[in-house]
Amino acid sequence: MIRLLLADDQALVRGALAALLDLESDLEVVAQVGRGDEVVEAARASEAEVCLLDIEMPGLNGIDAAAALRRELPGVRSLIVTTFGRPGYVRRAIEAGASGFVVKDTPSRQLADAVRRVHNGLRVIDPDLAAESLIDGPSPLTGRERELLTYALDGSPVAAIAARVHLSEGTVRNHLSAAIGKTGATTRSEAARIAQDRGWL
Amino acid sequence: MIRLLLADDQALVRGALAALLDLESDLEVVAQVGRGDEVVEAARASEAEVCLLDIEMPGLNGIDAAAALRRELPGVRSLIVTTFGRPGYVRRAIEAGASGFVVKDTPSRQLADAVRRVHNGLRVIDPDLAAESLIDGPSPLTGRERELLTYALDGSPVAAIAARVHLSEGTVRNHLSAAIGKTGATTRSEAARIAQDRGWL
DNA sequence: ACCTCGCCGTGACACCTGTCATCGCACTAC
DNA sequence: GTAGTGCGATGACAGGTGTCACGGCGAGGT
Incomplete structure (x- = not known):
């Protein structure tokens, strides 16, 4: 049994x-x-x-x-x-x-x-x-990129994400830009969806 | 039985x-x-x-x-x-x-x-x-707004959506802007998520 | 010690987006 | 027939966004 x-x-x-x-x-x-x-x-x-x-x-x-x-x-x-x-x-x-x-x-x-x-x-x-x-290989995302992408999932503007994690807008944009490159997306919300689909979040 | x-x-x-x-x-x-x-x-x-x-x-x-x-x-x-x-x-x-x-x-x-x-x-x-x-009441979205929001769900840029439905970029922006207002969102992808959550899509 | 890599930040630039005013057309309701 | 509404479009403007170059810090590996 x-x-x-x-x-x-x-x-x-x-x-x-x-x-x-x-x-x-x-x-x-x-x-x-x-x-x-x-x-x-x-x-x-x-x-x-x-x-x-x-x-x-x-x-x-x-x-x-x-x-x-x-x-x-x-x-x-x-x-x-x-x-x-x-x-x-x-x-x-x-x-x-x-x-x-x-x-x-x-x-x-x-x-x-x-x-x-x-x-x-x-x-x-x-x-x-x-x-x-x-x-597919393992996730290419760094910890920050992963974190910021989860906040970008709902389509929040960059300013809202920056306030939420206490970072400057520029830094958030840079991390998200890196994530966009790694996912092959053209928008942060597209990148977020792709990362989610692959199980990277 | x-x-x-x-x-x-x-x-x-x-x-x-x-x-x-x-x-x-x-x-x-x-x-x-x-x-x-x-x-x-x-x-x-x-x-x-x-x-x-x-x-x-x-x-x-x-x-x-x-x-x-x-x-x-x-x-x-x-x-x-x-x-x-x-x-x-x-x-x-x-x-x-x-x-x-x-x-x-x-x-x-x-x-x-x-x-x-x-x-x-x-x-x-x-x-x-x-x-x-x-x-909650019934969905306040018009047919076009509903359609465009579904295409906005994955975070596609406006240009891609416009090409997909054979409309001008400006028109797409207008419809999405209306949808953003009706959902209380600030971004088209946020509006798309909200509409989806309420079962409007 | 040196190098690499993740992380944080700034500044600048081109482009994308959201908003608004305004127009025209078709259809429906009264 | 007039008013209202959904749909499509244009143009203009402010602000958001993505990209790039550059700098600096700290941790880990060689």
């Missing part, structure tokens, strides 16, 4: 996944949480063996949650189950110590198998995504 | 919802599709009574699918089940003839009840969202 923890901020999806996995005779959902920062505690309390983690979650994202699990409970394996198959996500998930990465449009039949493989110590990674994340 | 059709582009979620609903003794999932433009055909073939529709789907979105169902198969009721509780979505869904609107972070226990109520001819609408969509 494999003991599972589910972490997803959408209660309906969480409950549905639980129903799906409980149909398998060798799987048992022993904990469910809706926030990333409750994962470690719940995993410890429930003695889960495998954690299914969504990426988009309040409190702590799934990748950082996987890193926290690696640190606090090294015996627990984690499997990222997410909507967005962004190349950068895969790389970061693996670096954070996740054992698997599955996107939510894989057939539901395959999920239980993925869990079993992860439980057996194998890696489960969507082959297309693995290839994409290899050709 | 209530006959259900599930429409969601994420296979994993679809399968999981099916598992969840099949646990109920009075419900039966008789069809599953991953595209909006397959809903009517599948509903007809499977003689479904209630259709659960996600909004974000390839081919045809869930709201337009509900409208198509209303037209082609008036006896079939539809229930929107979506990630985003955007006020504009609720209004448009009801106008399209949907019988219910549920967001994906409602507790999974309540889904079956929502289905039963819809099947009985009742309306099921998240009360918070209903209130929000009332105070």
